[in-house]
Amino acid sequence: MQPNTESRALAAASPFSSDERNAVYRAIHTRRDVRNEFLPDPIDPDILARLLEAAHAAPSVGYMQPWNFILVEDEANRRAVHNLFSKANIEAADRLVGQQRLDYLALKLEGILKAPINIVVTCDRKRGGDFVLGRTHNPEMDLYSTVCAVQNFWLAARAEGIGVGWVSIYDDEALKAHFGLPDGVEIIAYLCVGKVDQLYQRPELQVKGWRDKIPLEKLIFRERWPEQSHVLGFYREIACKNPARG
Numbered sequence: 001m002q003p004n005t006e007s008r009a010l011a012a013a014s015p016f017s018s019d020e021r022n023a024v025y026r027a028i029h030t031r032r033d034v035r036n037e038f039l040p041d042p043i044d045p046d047i048l049a050r051l052l053e054a055a056h057a058a059p060s061v062g063y064m065q066p067w068n069f070i071l072v073e074d075e076a077n078r079r080a081v082h083n084l085f086s087k088a089n090i091e092a093a094d095r096l097v098g099q100q101r102l103d104y105l106a107l108k109l110e111g112i113l114k115a116p117i118n119i120v121v122t123c124d125r126k127r128g129g130d131f132v133l134g135r136t137h138n139p140e141m142d143l144y145s146t147v148c149a150v151q152n153f154w155l156a157a158r159a160e161g162i163g164v165g166w167v168s169i170y171d172d173e174a175l176k177a178h179f180g181l182p183d184g185v186e187i188i189a190y191l192c193v194g195k196v197d198q199l200y201q202r203p204e205l206q207v208k209g210w211r212d213k214i215p216l217e218k219l220i221f222r223e224r225w226p227e228q229s230h231v232l233g234f235y236r237e238i239a240c241k242n243p244a245r246g
């Protein structure tokens with residue numbers, strides 16, 4: 001907190017070179033959720049360490065760093081999680097009827113057994129103690145911080161040729177009990193992680209006709225939420241110039 005230390009701690013914030021920028025945008029736009037494309041090969045421990053360091057570099061409310069990462073490789077352990085997924089997946093399907101139910105059931109929505117490693121990303125809601133800067137009025141900010149860690153992991157994984165699939169189809173209490181989580185620790189993400197040599201060029205759910213991409217210009221408002229929904233041409237030109245947009 002000393003002013004001198006603070007100025008010495010600063011470094012130049014020059015823009016990246018165009019190659020570096022392109023690499024960042026390439027990771028962002030070609031990152032995919034992976035379900036079925038995992039190769040069985042183990043992940044190089046150095047790569048896994050880099051991915052976890054990337055996750056641990058995420059922003060967090062009041063610098064709380066509320067995350068933990070449970071590495072799950074044991075097949076029996078993954079099979080138990082897969083059973084929880086299967087139960088929840090049928091429950092989800094049973095909320096749909098007719099063709100929509102069949103379309104849902106035709107989707108592959110996890111790679112729990114195919115991926116060589118699964119990672120449970122948790123949020124320890126008590127980590128910061130009684131006062132966490134930035135969280136007083138919005139206590140859920142620790143959960144959002146942990147999501148930032150997941151996204152860092154996912155993008156870094158894309159750059160390393162590692163696929164990541166986020167699975168959220170499970171009974172939360174059952175999964176918490178399975179991993180023995182103490183009170184106050186929540187599961188934020190269950191990730192399937194492994195090498196890939198192919199990825200969908202566009203989101204698989206889009207390719208398979210489950211849901212379309214929403215044009216960016218429909219999502220940008222000016223100054224306030226509009227009373228009537230309307231489309232601004234604000235970013236259309238920029239969006240068209242970016243060939244990475246799917």
Ligand SMILES: Cc1cc2c(cc1C)N(C[C@H](O)[C@H](O)[C@H](O)COP(=O)(O)O)c1[nH]c(=O)[nH]c(=O)c1N2
Pocket residue numbers: 031032033034035108109110166167168169202203204205
């Ligand atoms: C919080 C959360 C939870 C889930 C997901 C994502 C996120 C952010 N996604 C992946 C999701 O379907 C995917 O991100 C979108 O379809 C967009 O595709 P790409 O990620 O661009 O490939 C996901 N996918 C899946 O097959 N099973 C799942 O249970 C989930 N759960």
